[in-house]
Amino acid sequence: MDEPKKKRITDEKTALIKAEQFCAYQERSQQEVRDKLYEMGMYPTGVESVISQLITGNYLNEERFARAYAQGKFRMKGWGRIKIKQGLKLKRVPDKLIGKALQLIDGDEYISVLQKILEKKQSQIGESDTFKRRYKLQQYAMSRGFESDLINDVLKSSEL
Incomplete structure (x- = not known):
């Protein structure tokens, strides 16, 4: 079955309104907006013009985006710094802004979230062998983007 063809938006004013929304x-x-504009059918020169207008109008701010992304993924999804950093890199956010956003994550809160994640996973693992259980917990926390040395410290201090 053929999909109905989307109407291409080549008019900058229309594209700007859509992008503002x-x-x-x-x-x-910026990369998400750029992709969306290309998806609409815009031409490269028009895309860059619309993006610069969005930045001027304060609709688009990479630093604000990086902060919101880092805080949201940490608080809502319980992601660690490594996974957040990878996510921001995929969105083509500059390294300098990634660093700033990651610094906003409170260290004590970070460790407390890691402990909660490990405790919750501990109750789900039915492994009796201490080494295997510890290994599974470590792998799980690493998959959530936490640093291995921090995971080891938390595992040692809480005796999970």
Whole structure:
């Protein structure tokens, strides 16, 4: 079955309005907006023009996006710094802004979230062998983006 063809938007004013709505809904990275504009059928020169207008109008702000992304993924999804950093890199956020956003994560809260994640996973693992259980917990926390040395410290101090 053929999909109906989407109407291409080549007019900059229409694209700007659509992009403003897209950015007003939630924080976006420049790359997300760029992809959306190309998806609409815009040409490269028009895309860059619309993006610069969005930045001027404060609809688009990479630093604000990086902060919101890092805080959201940490608080809502319980992601560690490594996974957040990878996510921001995929959105093509500059390293300098990634560093700033990661610094906003409170160290004590970070460790407390890691402990909660490990305790919750501990109750789900039915492994009697201490080494295997510890290994599974470590792998799980690493898959959530936490640093291995921090995981080891938490596992040692809480005796999970």
